Amino acid sequence: MTREDLRAGLASLGVAAGDLVMVHASLRKLGLGRAAFGPGGAEALLDALDEAIGPDGTLMMVLGTDYPMDWVYDHPLEARAALLEGSPAFDYRNAPVLEEVGWLAEAFRRRPGTIVSDNPSGRFGARRRRAKRLMADQPWHDYYGPGSPLEKLCQWGGKILRLGANPDTVTALHYAEYLADLPDKKTVRWDYVVAGADGVARHVWIDCLDDAEGIVHCEGEDYFASILKAYLALGRHREGLVGSARAELIDAADIVAFGARWMERNLAAPA
Incomplete structure (x- = not known):
């Protein structure tokens, strides 16, 4: 598989010059994991994505933070300040991404030209034309809510590109959690x-x-996965093959609005 193969797959899916795209991808399912492709799979995909959106486009990824002191969350709130005393200060520019987000996000963070937001929990990265505006003024509290990069993604006509990603991987649905009219959100x-x-x-x-x-206790399948499956069944997205992976290109504002309504119908406690 070559960068040109990836670029052709992205073009067929509908990724175009000037697009604002939030990316979720599995290098392994794309055929770009180290075992199948060797080193450099992440860089090959990022090169193809940069070419697909061009200089006027913008790429965005969720990063999170691999915070070595996160064991304090097992302790009461009133004990945490003392437990954290003397630990190194969080460095948003250089801290590794949350491990579960994957190597692609770490390669994206390290890529020259990527701008990183300064919120340790809701840390995003973006690159190209609108990256600075996208990352600017992210709320400290409720970092996925109003004023967040996720809200901007929706307001600016952004798209969500899923390349073999797990069904519960649609970070923009965290913004839908803020929009959903539900009582007693956790x-x-x-x-x-x-x-x-x-x-x-x-x-x-x-x-x-x-x-x-999650914002409510929910038995069974992760409700983000349930929302994605219900949304894809509507056929309002584009889908195809990129590399070895099934891929979807989704309008961010559309799935967020759908997700908020789904939550109101399915997560509300019985009257």
């Missing part, structure tokens, strides 16, 4: 040490909807 607090403008390290925290376990 919330969570994340604690960090960050360096202030004066360089002094301080304990801080972030309040947001529970993006780890």
Whole structure:
């Protein structure tokens, strides 16, 4: 498989010059994992994506953070400041991505020209024309909600590109959780040490909807996967083959609006 093969697959799917695209991908399913492709699979895909959107397009990925002190979340809120005391300050530019997000996101973060947002929990990366505006002014609390890069993705006509990604992998649906009219949504607090403008390290925290376990207790399949399956059944997306993977190109605003309505119908407690 060559970069040209990937580029042809993306073009057939509908990825075009000037597009704003949020990417979720499995290198293994694309045939770009180390076992099948050798080293450089992530770079080959990112080269193809850069070429597909051109200089006027924008790529975006969710990064998260591999935070070595996240064991403090097993402790009560009132104990966390003392547990974090003396730990290194979070460095949003250089901290590795959340391990479960995968190597492609880490390669994207390291790629020259990628801009990274400064929120340790809701960290995104973006590159090309609208990257700075997309990453600017991300809320500290509720980092996936109003004012977030996810809201901008929807407002600016962005698309979600899924390349062999797991069915529960549609980060934009976290924005739908904020839009859904549901009572008693579960919330969570994340604690960090960050360096202030004066360089002094301080304990801080972030309040947001529970993006780890979900905004409501839900038995069975992850509800993001259920939403994606229901949405794809409508046929409002484009699909095809990129590399060795089944791929979908989805209008971000459309699936977010659909997801919010789905949550209201299916996650509300019985009257």
